[in-house]
Amino acid sequence: MTPQAITRWYRPPELLLGSNCYGVSVDLWSVGCIFAELLLRVPLFAGESDLEQLNLIFKVLGVKDDIKVFESLPGFMDFQRREGIELEKLFTAASPDTLKLLKRFLEIDPERRINTLESLKDEYFKNLPEPTEPKDLPFFVRG
Numbered sequence: 001m002t003p004q005a006i007t008r009w010y011r012p013p014e015l016l017l018g019s020n021c022y023g024v025s026v027d028l029w030s031v032g033c034i035f036a037e038l039l040l041r042v043p044l045f046a047g048e049s050d051l052e053q054l055n056l057i058f059k060v061l062g063v064k065d066d067i068k069v070f071e072s073l074p075g076f077m078d079f080q081r082r083e084g085i086e087l088e089k090l091f092t093a094a095s096p097d098t099l100k101l102l103k104r105f106l107e108i109d110p111e112r113r114i115n116t117l118e119s120l121k122d123e124y125f126k127n128l129p130e131p132t133e134p135k136d137l138p139f140f141v142r143g
Contacts, residue, residue, distance in 0.1 A: 032105025
């Protein structure tokens, strides 16, 4: 497999660092990036190069000991440890359940990242507002 899979803005750290061995967790990272973009109305990580993309990710999410999972990857660099930005400060209108799910999508360690079934069972999808009944949806009347 190739580390160049997925458009850069939605590419997880493991691919940006050159991993050729990956699973569906890369797609869940992408879902998290798109989810964040829907909330912010702009891309969360819009790097112009792979290195800038990594720096943007680590600026927001921080660099902690979980980065050690990438030590064997060809592009690994020993990034300086730092705290990230509290997502609550970036996503001021997001509910606690929204932020909890977003953080699980954007988990740095692919082994700890939420999987598809877990995400669909998340509280985010169980809370109000409930979906609108089809009979209550607006409709277009031709004149």
